[in-house]
Amino acid sequence: MSVNEHYDPRDALLVVDMQNDFCEGGALAVNGGAALVPAINAEIEAAQAAGALVVASRDWHPVDHVSFDYRGGPWPVHCVQDTEGAAFHPGLALPAETVRVSKATAFDADAYSAFDGTGLAGYLREKGIERVIVCGLALDVCVKATALDARRADFAVCLLESLSAAVDPNAVDDARNALIDAGVEVRP
Numbered sequence: 001m002s003v004n005e006h007y008d009p010r011d012a013l014l015v016v017d018m019q020n021d022f023c024e025g026g027a028l029a030v031n032g033g034a035a036l037v038p039a040i041n042a043e044i045e046a047a048q049a050a051g052a053l054v055v056a057s058r059d060w061h062p063v064d065h066v067s068f069d070y071r072g073g074p075w076p077v078h079c080v081q082d083t084e085g086a087a088f089h090p091g092l093a094l095p096a097e098t099v100r101v102s103k104a105t106a107f108d109a110d111a112y113s114a115f116d117g118t119g120l121a122g123y124l125r126e127k128g129i130e131r132v133i134v135c136g137l138a139l140d141v142c143v144k145a146t147a148l149d150a151r152r153a154d155f156a157v158c159l160l161e162s163l164s165a166a167v168d169p170n171a172v173d174d175a176r177n178a179l180i181d182a183g184v185e186v187r188p
Contacts, residue, residue, distance in 0.1 A: 005043065005046065005047075005133055005158065005160065005187070006050075007046055007047045007049075007050035007051075007052035007133070008050055008051065008052065009050070009051040009052060009128070010052075010128060010129060010130040010131060011047065011050070011052040011053070011129065011130070011131045011132075011133060012052060012053040012054070012055050012124055012127075012129045012131070012132050012133070013043055013044060013047040013052055013053070013054050013055065013133045013135075014055045014056075014057065014114060014132050014133065014134045014135075014136075014146060014150070015040055015043075015044070015054070015055070015056045015057070015092070015094075015135060015136050016057050016114060016134060016135065016136030016137060016142050016143045016146050016164075017057055017058055017059055017079075017136055017137045017138070017142050017143075018033070018036070018037065018040065018056070018088055018089050018092050018136050018137060019058055019059065019079055019085065019086055019087065019088055019089065019137075020084055020085050020086070020087050020088075020089060020090075021059075021078040021079045021085035021086065022078070022079075022137040022138065023089050023137075026078070026085055027076050027077060027078040027079075027085055028075055028076055028078040028079075028167075030137050030138045030165045030166065030167055031165065031169075032165040033089075033137050033138075033165050034089060034091070036135070036136070036137075036163055036164070036165060037089055037091040037092055038091070039162070039163050040092065040135060040136070040163050041091070041092065041093040043133075043135065043160065043163060044093060044094065044095065045093075047133075048095055052133075053099065053124070053127055053129060054094070054095060054097070054098045054099070055098065055099045055100075055101060055114070055120070055124075056088065056092075056094055056098050056099070056100050056101070057100075057101040057102075057103055057114035057118075057136075057142070057146065058079065058086065058088065058100065058101070058102055058103070059078065059079035059086065059103060059104050059142075060079065060081050060086060060102035060103065060104065060105050061078070061079050061080050061081060061086070061104055061105070062080070062081055062105065062106075062107050063080055063081075064107060065080075065104065065107060065110075066107060066108050066109065066110060067104065067110040073110070079104075081105075099123070101114050101118050101120055102118070103116060103117070103118055104116075112141055112142045112145035112146075113142065113145035113146045113148070113149040114142075114146045114149075115146065115149035115150065115152075115153060116145070116149065121149075121150075121153035121155075124153075124155065129155065130155065130156060131155060131156040131157070131158065132147075132150040132155045132156070132157050132158070133157075133158045133159075133160060134146055134147045134150065134157060134158070134159050134160065134164075135159070135160040135163035135164050136163070136164055137164070137165060138164075138165060138166055138167040139161070139164040139165060139166040139171075139172060139175055140166040140167055140168055140171035140172060140174075140175045141166075141167055143159070143164050143175075144175045144178065144179060147159050147179055147182075147184050148178070148179065148182055148184070151182045151183050151184055156185075157179075157183070157184045157185065158184070158185045158186075158187060159176075159179055159184050159185070159186045159187065160187050161176065161186055161187060161188055162187075162188055
C-alpha cells in the first residue's frame with residue numbers, strides 16, 4: 001500500500017478528511033479508512049523530508065448543517081465542530097506545521113472540496129506550490145472533488161489511489177475516469 005511519491009518543495013501533499021467519523025466506528029465510516037493511516041503517515045514523512053507542504057483538510061460542520069439527513073441532506077450527522085468524530089484519526093501523524101483546512105463550515109452550504117470557499121488555491125500559489133498530491137477519504141466524494149478543483153485551479157494533480165478509499169466501492173471506476181479525463185495523474 002505504500003507509495004512514497006517523490007516530493008520537492010513545489011509539491012503539497014493534501015490529506016483529505018482522515019477524521020474519526022469517516023473511519024470504522026464513525027458516523028459515516030468508509031470501509032478500510034483506518035487501514036490507510038500507516039501508509040499516509042509514510043507519505044507525510046516523505047513529503048516533509050523533501051520540503052513539501054503538508055495540508056490536511058477536514059469536514060468541520062456546525063450543528064444543524066444542511067448536509068445532514070434530518071435537514072434534507074444526503075448524509076447522517078457527522079464531523080460536527082469540536083466533537084470527537086470531527087477530530088483527525090488518532091494514528092494520523094500530522095506534523096505541527098501542517099496546514100489544516102476546514103471546509104463546509106457554513107450552516108447553509110455544503111462543500112466537498114478542500115478548495116471550496118477556503119482560499120486554499122491562493123495560499124498554495126503564494127507558497128510556490130505547482131503540484132498537489134491527494135489522498136484520503138472518501139475517494140468517490142471529497143477526494144475526487146478536491147482533486148478536480150485542484151486541476152481547475154491549474155495545479156498539476158496526482159491522486160494516490162491506494163491511499164484513498166471510497167464510500168461506494170462501485171463508484172471507484174467512475175471517479176478514476178472522471179479524474180483522468182480532467183488531467184489528474186492517478187497512481188495505483
